[in-house]
Amino acid sequence: MPDPKQTQSIAKGARIILVRHGRPHLPLRPRTGHHGFRDYIDAYEAAGLDPESMPPRELADLVKELDHVFSSDRPRAHQSARALAPRADLQVDPLFAEAPLASPRIPLLKMRVPKWAVVARLLWHAGYHPEIEDYPTARDRACRAADILVDKVREGGAAVLVAHGYFNAMIGRQLRRRGFARTGSHRVRYWNDVVYEWKQP
Secondary structure (H helix, E strand, O other): OOOHHHHOOOOOOOEEEEEEOOOEOOOOOOOEOHHHHHHHHHHHHHOOEOOOOOOOHHHHHHHOOOOEEEEOOOHHHHHHHHHHOOOOEEEEOHHHOOOOOOOOOOOOOOEOHHHHHHHHHHHHHOOOOOOOOOHHHHHHHHHHHHHHHHHHHHHHOEEEEEEOHHHHHHHHHHHHHOOOEEEOOOOOOOOOEEEEEOOOO
């Protein structure tokens, strides 16, 4: 059951829309070792939005009436937010940054970048977090992010966040714990959107 203190004064039908950023402007390495994957993580974090990766029309229509958009401070995210809602007030906050990854030191192994990312995420959950944020800390950050979005819908009935795939899913789990119903699913796809709606009486 949702905590009444966290969900009071939310209007029925209030929505929180979590959007993954568009495609970053960098090449995807076909196969690489752990050193190459470490360099790729750094390049990915620094990359902006690919100019050819524009938001789908249906997504733009979904948020076109909103006058405020939240975004993480990563270039690919806040540039995506600006492309999606060019006239909205943009609030950029590092709180919404992606849950980090560290390249696991596995000599001689070469894999495609997406496979490295899966291995790194599994190891992160298992406790491998050299010099990066660990899972409990990221989970607490997702809870604070959910609080901000819930406060926004309490004020105006809708909120949109343009951020990152995995951290959006972590925020989504917090929203469901608060009683929001989910439409859509968190997928590894650029411009993926998931809607959380308040349906409580």
